[in-house]
Amino acid sequence: MDIHTRRTIRRYSDEEVEPYHLMRLLEDASRTQTMGNLQLYSVIVTRSKDQKRALAPAHFNQPMVEAAPVVLTICADVRRTTKWAQCRQANPGFDNLLSFANAATDALLYTQTFCNLAEADGLGLCYLGTTLYQPEAIIDALELPELTFPVATLTVGWPAEEPPLSDRLSTDAFVHDEYYLDPAPEDIDRFYRPKEFLPENCEFVRINGKKTLAQVYTDIRYTRADNEAMSVTLRQALHRQGFV
């Protein structure tokens, strides 16, 4: 794979994603390491128009959900393992926060190997972070039972766009030597000025009527009020699914 040229793809051609191809990628991704090799995840494959329409509101009706040939919802899943134990005279104890964290970890690592493999094959993906924002809508649409939880969504198709590569922080900003070194204001300047000076980000600040790029993130995209409200929603959904 060439990781250097990967970009998020939100527009897809009419070409189908062959079921056999998709299944091979889903199988290959399962080589990813998991907790005790228990594979604490499941994948729901959505191809039907009705189900894409049912999922769309949970993702703020972003157009990729209905437009993509395939939508994948990857779930933390201790239910299958629990059922296995129940069928084998064993007493499972996975209805708790730690088990959710372990299963979410398995699911996310699996998801990213899938992304790496699919992108290496030329497929275009969009990772929808919205999955954690309104999980109950996804739980309802996909009929996810207790001890499962949606943690990631991917829209998948053949690319019909080639957007510019997005910027990244330099490794200075996120790699620490032996101990966490708390950034001083001059470090923050060094880490973030290249991003702040990009023409597209200057424009982003202007059209949003803000003074700084950081304000676009804190006042519009990821506000305290939204984060706190969605923390309540997330906790409720974890409770409903039997993890807290």
Place this chain on the structure above:
Amino acid sequence: MDIHTRRTIRRYSDEEVEPYHLMRLLEDASRTQTMGNLQLYSVIVTRSKDQKRALAPAHFNQPMVEAAPVVLTICADVRRTTKWAQCRQANPGFDNLLSFANAATDALLYTQTFCNLAEADGLGLCYLGTTLYQPEAIIDALELPELTFPVATLTVGWPAEEPPLSDRLSTDAFVHDEYYLDPAPEDIDRFYRPKEFLPENCEFVRINGKKTLAQVYTDIRYTRADNEAMSVTLRQALHRQGFV
């Protein structure tokens, strides 16, 4: 990369992992998509003997931690973004559960791209799930401040072993079509019998004095009592780091 031949590597040769090579992998992995391109993660690189020794107890003294040339601890990190906002007249609101979940997601996706790239280069890795079991010991050893949280640990080196490939469930077991299909007992048999019949797993059941493979997992490796106790510990650590 050839995903089909990847395996977890726990024994490493004396050969060094070149700092330049490691840094290139850490940089390349940062092409992974993140929430709003904010890269809500940090990586602590441990090479010193003293720091490996400090980390070892948090990982139940598994020998890889002190034996590997490099240990990486990948952290969910909204602290850097919070500091950026504070330096730019913005009001960050990332001290909550949703922001932790978003940052943990970013960190885990980043981790897995790193794994795939490093393994493609021939490096050997062991993913330590123990990171979530005693996070406070890691927080103390690495001096992780509020709004950061360790979510993954990798030991990294050049392989000095070639263990057999481990088994995986067939895609039937974890891929669902349109809706989650709850497994019936006969499905459980179909999914798990190949695993249960493997000679190494039969031996595993025997030496542990159990009747079924599932019992080894529920009675010895991942017990309800441990899971519940570590759920309390995890919640405490999230509180300490300012996320709940």
